[in-house]
Amino acid sequence: MSDQVPTVSVSDVPADAPMLDVRELDEWTAGHAPAARHLPMSELAGRTGEIPGDDPLYVVCRSGGRSARVVAYLAQQGFPAVNVAGGMQEWSASGRDVVTDDGSAPRIA
Template sequence: MTGAVPAVGVAELPDDAVLLDVRENDEWAAGHAPDAQHLPMSELTARLGELPDADPLYVICRSGGRSARVVAYLGQQGHSVVNVDGGMQAWQAAGRPIVGEVPGADPTVV
């Protein structure tokens, strides 16, 4: 990621980090971090009032690109936000837990 957006890797996430997953509904359903909150990037501006109250708020997507754009936008709005570099792909690669919403399917990152 560029230096313009605050970012951390999955390994540097604090244990008490509040995660905001900005992937679309199908991606979320396939697999997400157990305690993450979901607000798709495509709905963000209409649902700003639903942002978790966290300082900072850690934003995650599939690989880190969409979440970086969300972090840049929210940062301009005055929110304390940090991008999770590598996104859910890095989360899964690090062996972090993933839960899914699809009955009968193993949770995975799509």
């Protein structure tokens, strides 16, 4: 696996971009990007049929580490994936929209 994965800053991600959020359920429940789809990294290998075929597919986690590993894996599988640097922490800190499924206030830690 290469040490380099395609990466973009939060400011370079279009507002309605197709995103794959690879955080665990409790993190997703606390808040996520409005256009994101949830597929935890821990379940990825068994659910590859659910990976969106969008080009590019922006992958996000909490801070960018897990998503970088997922992007490296997806690239090996032929998916045009891009890591979102800084993850949801940077997404939220930069003022991008964060939503919850139950309407409660988002809590990105």
